[in-house]
Amino acid sequence: MSFSSLGLSAELVRAVSDEGYAKPTPIQVQAIPAVLAGGDLLAGAQTGTGKTAGFVLPILQRLSTVPAARSGHRKPVRALILTPTRELAAQVEESVRTYGRYLRIGSTAIFGGVGMNPQIATLRRGVDIVVATPGRLLDHVGQRTIDLSQVETLVLDEADRMLDMGFIHDIRRILALLPKRRQNLLFSATFSDEITRLADTLLDAPATIQVARRNTPVEVIAQRVHPVDRGRKTALLVHLIQSHAWYQVLVFTRTKHGANKLAEQLERAGITALAIHGNKSQGARTRALAEFKAGKLQVLVATDIAARGIDIEELPHVVNYDLPNVPEDYVHRIGRTGRAGAGGEAISLVCVDERDFLRDIEKLIGRQLPRETVAGFEPDLAARPEPIPGVTGPRRPGAGRQGNPGGGRPRNGGAGRESHAGDGRESANGGGWRQAGSAASQASPRGTSQGTARRAEPARRPQGQSPGNAGRRGR
Numbered sequence: 001m002s003f004s005s006l007g008l009s010a011e012l013v014r015a016v017s018d019e020g021y022a023k024p025t026p027i028q029v030q031a032i033p034a035v036l037a038g039g040d041l042l043a044g045a046q047t048g049t050g051k052t053a054g055f056v057l058p059i060l061q062r063l064s065t066v067p068a069a070r071s072g073h074r075k076p077v078r079a080l081i082l083t084p085t086r087e088l089a090a091q092v093e094e095s096v097r098t099y100g101r102y103l104r105i106g107s108t109a110i111f112g113g114v115g116m117n118p119q120i121a122t123l124r125r126g127v128d129i130v131v132a133t134p135g136r137l138l139d140h141v142g143q144r145t146i147d148l149s150q151v152e153t154l155v156l157d158e159a160d161r162m163l164d165m166g167f168i169h170d171i172r173r174i175l176a177l178l179p180k181r182r183q184n185l186l187f188s189a190t191f192s193d194e195i196t197r198l199a200d201t202l203l204d205a206p207a208t209i210q211v212a213r214r215n216t217p218v219e220v221i222a223q224r225v226h227p228v229d230r231g232r233k234t235a236l237l238v239h240l241i242q243s244h245a246w247y248q249v250l251v252f253t254r255t256k257h258g259a260n261k262l263a264e265q266l267e268r269a270g271i272t273a274l275a276i277h278g279n280k281s282q283g284a285r286t287r288a289l290a291e292f293k294a295g296k297l298q299v300l301v302a303t304d305i306a307a308r309g310i311d312i313e314e315l316p317h318v319v320n321y322d323l324p325n326v327p328e329d330y331v332h333r334i335g336r337t338g339r340a341g342a343g344g345e346a347i348s349l350v351c352v353d354e355r356d357f358l359r360d361i362e363k364l365i366g367r368q369l370p371r372e373t374v375a376g377f378e379p380d381l382a383a384r385p386e387p388i389p390g391v392t393g394p395r396r397p398g399a400g401r402q403g404n405p406g407g408g409r410p411r412n413g414g415a416g417r418e419s420h421a422g423d424g425r426e427s428a429n430g431g432g433w434r435q436a437g438s439a440a441s442q443a444s445p446r447g448t449s450q451g452t453a454r455r456a457e458p459a460r461r462p463q464g465q466s467p468g469n470a471g472r473r474g475r
Contacts, residue, residue, distance in 0.1 A: 011102035025050035044210035075126030113282030134170035230351035254322035
């Protein structure tokens with residue numbers, strides 16, 4: 001099947017072809033005709049499946065073929081795309097510009113962490129599509145610099161993450177500002193009870209698409225657990241990176257302090273690394289991500305908030321330095337690799353304190369992850385779990401607040417996962433590590449022939465691949 005057979009215009013097909021794509025992904029095959037039909041849509045798709053193009057392309061098609069109902073001299077905002085983080089907003093808007101390059105469609109991204117005046121100037125000139133984080137959008141609403149009264153299509157991208165980050169009240173405020181007659185598109189990697197309730201209130205007889213089994217990581221990702229003592233995680237990570245010549249590694253930590261500390265330790269070991277998290281300025285986050293994408297940075301250490309919008313083609317390795325205490329976050333994290341059908345490897349460094357987190361993750365994904373003990377880093381099997389600092393009890397999606405993520409408003413009454421020295425669940429069971437699965441063996445991650453001092457050249461996308469989650473220009 002080709003993109004032209006999905007009903008897209010010659011201009012859009014040309015833009016897609018310019019990016020080297022020939023065949024749509026399964027989510028695109030289903031979503032594009034559904035959006036073009038004008039009805040509401042509930043779509044469940046793992047990250048990296050090409051879902052962004054699945055809604056950007058048909059929105060561009062509809063806006064370019066149906067004239068706007070103008071009121072006054074300013075071009076009205078006709079499509080609003082809400083995202084949970086700044087990085088994701090920037091990447092989605094990049095997709096809009098990439099695929100709309102041959103159309104007369106204007107777009108802009110508005111998010112926090114940067115000045116409002118340039119955003120106000122762009123909005124005054126008039127744009128068709130706004131990609132925004134909820135908090136900054138409401139800032140513009142409060143200053144009357146944006147009019148949402150003529151929005152024809154609303155997209156909630158990564159809706160599960162927006163709810164988890166505490167944006168539900170902002171979303172409801174935004175919904176009250178929109179026309180009652182509009183098209184609603186809800187995309188989510190996971191379907192919690194909260195997402196189901198939101199869909200029931202937001203969507204009208206939606207088409208439903210789900211391209212992967214609920215809460216299941218994409219199958220092309222090789223997943224593995226390395227048991228290790230809590231005090232030897234950094235040494236093990238350094239060993240894995242250096243011995244296997246990993247040149248591009250995204251590492252997740254639970255806290256901002258942990259991300260900073262780990263990046264400094266990796267630098268001292270001769271591994272180029274930077275940390276990104278909610279306390280970093282938007283400029284610093286953007287620069288670090290650009291260096292990582294360009295292959296100038298070997299390791300990017302990130303917290304869950306900052307990493308949500310990271311979209312890198314053929315990212316080979318994701319490492320969970322700290323296991324997430326919310327199981328669904330594991331799915332989001334490892335989805336940074338294995339994108340658009342490419343292979344990838346997700347490795348978790350797990351100490352005895354995180355045993356319950358691992359159990360919950362395996363329950364969610366419906367499989368036991370293979371354990372491989374690395375020679376020289378065997379954990380003490382008699383070690384007993386200790387409370388993770390800052391942890392007071394179970395955590396589930398939506399239970400806490402995320403400070404000021406993605407330009408959203410800070411809230412009282414709960415600290416985000418990034419805010420504590422540790423944020424997880426204390427193990428309720430005694431006892432140390434048990435050998436699970438096959439016998440412990442020497443780990444042999446799929447490395448490359450590159451040395452650590454050598455930088456990878458940007459990989460070229462093979463012809464015939466379909467557009468992924470974000471625009472691919474300038475990478």
